[in-house]
Amino acid sequence: MQVTEDLRRLWPLVGFRRLFAVRLVSQCADGMFQVGLATLFFFSPETASTATGVAAAFAVLLLPFTVVGPWAGVLLDRWRRRQVLLYGNLVRVALTLTIAVVMLVHGVGPLVYVLALVTLSVNRFLLAALSASLPKVVDGPLLLTANSLTPTLGAASAGIGALLGFVLGRLMPAGRERDAIALVVAALVMGTASTLAGRIARDQLGPDEPVAMPVRRALGVVARELGAGARYLVARRTPAEALAIMAWHRFCYGVVFMASILISRNLLSSPSDVDAGLRTFATVLGASAIGFALAVVVTPVLSPRLGPQRWIVVCLVVATVSQLMLVVTMALPVVLVAAATLGLAAQSAKIAVDTIVQRDTADAYRGRAFALYDVLYNAAFVGAAALGAVTLPDTGWSRGLFLALAVGYLGSAVVYGRASNRAHAVGPLPAESVRS
Template sequence: MFEVLRVRNYRLVATAELLSSLGDWLLLVAAPYFVLRLTGSTLATGLSLAAETVPALLLGPVAGVFADRWDRRRTMLTVDLSRAAVVALMLLVHHPDQVWLIYVALIGEASLGQFFGPARRALVPALVGRGPQLAAANSFFALVAGTVRLVGGPLGGALYALVGFAPVVSLDATSYLASALLITTIRHRPEPASRPHRKDTTVLRRFASDLRDGTMHLLTAPGLPAVLAAASVFFLGNAALTALLVPYTGTLLRAGAGTLGLLFAALGAGYLAGAPLSRATAAHLSDRTVMISSLAGLSVVFAVTFNIRNLAWALVLFVLIGPPGVCFLVTVDTYLARCTPDALLGRVSSAYGMLQAAATLAGMLCGAVLGQRAGISITADLAALCVAIAAVAALRVPRPTTPDGRDTGDPSIPAPPDRSADR
């Protein structure tokens, strides 16, 4: 997995991702606490968390189109600089009647992130190719995500308690500036990916045409509808379980916020372990096999975990959630990239993100309502069943066709040239 770091341009992108993601997680913890201290309102605190989820639903299609039209490196650079400026707005908040600035900053940061994500995911195959190194690159991104998940939340809470809100905001803004600086040193300059349009067409029609091209690819490319269906059902069940975490900790485990932090740490440790495992499974198993087995294993772990009332066993099971979860998510990312032409990657990545956001929102609402009416254990069992259904949906992914049993994606997509000069 670490061999992919020999590709200089990818190494810069991965480091930029680490820095900006760490800053995000620091603020993810500090901002709600700061709002709660200023206002004393749980509703205001909840709004600060919800502010970062709405842009994915509203801007997903728009962001994907422009990620394919614009130079992806330049898009990432512009977004990072803009996010640093938007986050800095929170430094102006000192009184309860200024809390609206925090909402504006959080929504602005999340909205800009909708352009950064598809551009980054579309750029990576151009840097490392669509062969084995693509799976390695996605596995390393999972390692980065697991590391940030493990240390970002606790570190943000500790820094907020020690030095206050303003230094945490400054650190987040600085992380974006550092990420932008790294992106400026990337040597790769991708060609504009969007196809030419007739000059007599309007901007709206060109946009609609681009959006239609991406949608048709998602609906017709072999395997993609099945993969997206399986992923959507998985996110639905996973989000329902996420909504149960607090009542599960307080009711079944009879513990408090400190225990919830331990469970998140255990989950982060599982994510770290899952990153190299995802690389190993990609090297020996087909994408279809990894997706089916990961989802089936997750459904079992979920069903057992949320019926356990012993903290020690719960910690072990939360660690076990990470590896199959990472294997599934990394495999989906790799499959989407291999089955999508470069000119459509931004739109496909953005659509995938929008589906994830919609399924997550629906799952959290369903989990909260059912947990209240049917109980935690029954709701958790239904969510685990949902993940098992996702495994069944993955059975519709086409079988590998190569002699060695490996998935190759869309054979019409040419492999990019060797970029040994960047190594």
């Protein structure tokens, strides 16, 4: 099987294995940390039972991530990315332990929310560093396999971390101590990720020419540097178009994700039974995870044959089918099949977009490219929350909205297909060495 053969060729790269280990452990800690936030914001008895409530929660969670993106890009093109992974995880350890102490002493309050959002923002910075670092440890022909493997298994690791956090919470009596202990365990896992980052050579992850300068001066050139990065991506055409279609896909996916929360809580379960709603939503997420896993197998086989641009078009058509299922009925089996189908389409398209951006972007601009990626990724979800707040009923199901999403996916497939047929990356990229 092609995937197995590619993995055999990928695994001997020591640099890849070490970077991959950092991602898995770091995202496992993310899952442990975020499961508590998800329960608090979306499945506590007093919050998020309406479309407006869910939209507000999404805005609180994701707007800080969007703000972090531009600053991350400039620094990732100037600071050694290995140092970012090492010290960034240590910063998360300190923040998480501080939250645990505050919760023990004062309980959940505004300070806990602020610290949690800062911690999540640091996490987005680390994920951008991981993506920008990958081409420095993987050869070009294997980059597609690496792109399919790392984010998907990283998401699976986050899911495992979330499950561990959930189980840990069930094993201990409710109260502040339980929440604090869960945070301490997550902090220990973050510390492990920092230790693993220390095994990578200091200069191995780039950038090729790191620039040492005070933080204040570096942040002072954000607008100019980010603007230059955006102009570069537009000039090369293919990465800019890939980022645009990713943002649109994410926007549509965000509306469906919001609807899934409301459907799980208010339609497929009794609104008063929060635990049943959480179990239903977990089942829907499990179906999506199956789609993500299938993307790991299918994308490395079909994308090289079709080309990543044509594969994205196929994924948009598959997403169209998933929405047409939801137009017909909200029966749980259909919801689960649609979730798996959309998960397959979303993750497969993301793998192809990652490959295009990494392949067609020079290393000097790659950090800014993924910072823009991060901004668009989260801003699209916030936009989806705003749309969902005014279009979704509290039950989450609207036949007209799902039909509109199907039309939107199909239309974007046509537009992107035509654009990608005309687009060509401008000139060869500078040669980049890959270290083992």
